[in-house]
Amino acid sequence: MLFRSITIVKWIMSAKRDQGGIESRMPDKKVLIIGSGVAGLTTAIELAKFDVKVVLIEKEKTVGGYARQFTCKATDDCVKCGACIVEEKIDAAVSHPNITIYSGVCLTDIVKKDGFAISFVDRNHEKQACEVDAVVMATGFQPFDPIDKPFGYKRFDDVITNLDLEKRLRQDGVVKRPSDGSVPKKIAFIQCVGSRDSSLNHLWCSKVCCGSALRMARLIKFREKSMEISVFYIDVQSFGKDFQNNYDLIKDQVRMIRAIPGDVFLTDDRKIKLEYYLPALRKQTEELFDLVVLSVGITPNRNADPIAEKIGLKSTGSEFLDEQSMVSAPGVFAAGTATGPKSITESIADAGRVALDVLNYFQTQHN
Ligand SMILES: Cc1cc2nc3c(=O)[nH]c(=O)nc-3n(C[C@H](O)[C@H](O)[C@H](O)COP(=O)(O)OP(=O)(O)OC[C@H]3O[C@@H](n4cnc5c(N)ncnc54)[C@H](O)[C@@H]3O)c2cc1C
Ligand code: SF4
Ligand code: SF4
Numbered sequence: 001m002l003f004r005s006i007t008i009v010k011w012i013m014s015a016k017r018d019q020g021g022i023e024s025r026m027p028d029k030k031v032l033i034i035g036s037g038v039a040g041l042t043t044a045i046e047l048a049k050f051d052v053k054v055v056l057i058e059k060e061k062t063v064g065g066y067a068r069q070f071t072c073k074a075t076d077d078c079v080k081c082g083a084c085i086v087e088e089k090i091d092a093a094v095s096h097p098n099i100t101i102y103s104g105v106c107l108t109d110i111v112k113k114d115g116f117a118i119s120f121v122d123r124n125h126e127k128q129a130c131e132v133d134a135v136v137m138a139t140g141f142q143p144f145d146p147i148d149k150p151f152g153y154k155r156f157d158d159v160i161t162n163l164d165l166e167k168r169l170r171q172d173g174v175v176k177r178p179s180d181g182s183v184p185k186k187i188a189f190i191q192c193v194g195s196r197d198s199s200l201n202h203l204w205c206s207k208v209c210c211g212s213a214l215r216m217a218r219l220i221k222f223r224e225k226s227m228e229i230s231v232f233y234i235d236v237q238s239f240g241k242d243f244q245n246n247y248d249l250i251k252d253q254v255r256m257i258r259a260i261p262g263d264v265f266l267t268d269d270r271k272i273k274l275e276y277y278l279p280a281l282r283k284q285t286e287e288l289f290d291l292v293v294l295s296v297g298i299t300p301n302r303n304a305d306p307i308a309e310k311i312g313l314k315s316t317g318s319e320f321l322d323e324q325s326m327v328s329a330p331g332v333f334a335a336g337t338a339t340g341p342k343s344i345t346e347s348i349a350d351a352g353r354v355a356l357d358v359l360n361y362f363q364t365q366h367n
Helices: 004-018 038-048 085-094 162-172 209-223 241-250 302-310 323-328 344-366
Strands: 030-034 053-058 099-103 106-112 116-121 127-132 134-137 141-143 159-161 186-193 228-232 255-257 263-266 272-278 283-289 291-296 298-300 332-334
Touching (some): 030 038, 030 127, 038 053, 038 085, 038 099, 085 099, 106 302, 134 302, 159 162, 162 209, 186 209, 186 283, 209 228, 272 291, 323 332, 332 344
Parallel strands (some): 030 053, 030 134, 134 332, 159 291, 186 291, 228 255
Antiparallel strands (some): 106 116, 263 272, 272 283
């Protein structure tokens, strides 16, 4: 099921090719893809299959985007988190003769002409320039920075984000308190940090953090059965059958508390104290934890705005790139979380659809 959307994309692509809907080879076309997350990699691979030449640029030194930082959350079985797909995509893109990847790159200019004239500085500080026929913005998202929220992030060592936890689990395999390296006995997850928050005008649901927290809780309990895990939430967003399966397997092993803590304190014995109100009991409660994990969500990647503006893309009210604005920007496309919150498989499916849009655009130009 995890790969259903990917399979559908593959089927559509091959059906189009077989029906003669799209020219099976377009060797005279060149596309710039900005961003090498799972969306950029997928768009590159799908276009390269049609002999389109792809220049893929990535501002970081390593390719793969955020998904590459995630840990495998398999317990006895694979829990279908999607994290390992990115490694497959990297291998496929790196080895494809039609794809040239530049990482550690700074895009310096992009000018719309007949196509687009691109200049960038590569990781050896050398200037590069090329002309392309289309541009795909696969510039991804920014995880919400919780520094200004009253949860003690960066003030208390043992308040971390879900991304910090992903990296720690990937590196060490076990959860430890950053303050003293001890194994925590009580962990709290706080959901919806930076999402569904009217004070920030972030009204969207990030879609991935409920599933991610529950998979993480299941992995931690699997490795350390005595660990007590509580999840503070507004309501649990269920996306897809895999989510429901995971939820059914974990919900009796974690405490689900329908409240979001107001304030977070450090006690003298270096525990984290959460204060929260339980509407059902009309009661203010406080409780001590060894580690608090903030489930930060997906927010727009503002560093891509100047590029988007130069090629005629606008942002929506929520400030993700607006797919509607592509209608008046021929040759410009956007894939993955650049246009809004998506899971890894949704980003892959979206990137497959965008590759088709690019091919159709070339086809229309040709006819
Ligand atoms: C805490 C957390 C947990 C998650 N857990 C899961 C999970 O368990 N399962 C799941 O399916 N999904 C999960 N997700 C969502 C997942 O991370 C995204 O679906 C996926 O990473 C989206 O890929 P992308 O390519 O759109 O964006 P990204 O991964 O953000 O990749 C974008 C790339 O573009 C590059 N870039 C940006 N601007 C520029 C520029 N100007 N020039 C060049 N390069 C640029 C970036 O450096 C980056 O490498 C989680 C997200 C978060 C925040
Ligand atoms: S990374 Fe996720 S999808 Fe891949 S094997 Fe592990 S649990 Fe399964
Ligand atoms: S997925 Fe869950 S934690 Fe994330 S924003 Fe939506 S409801 Fe909140």
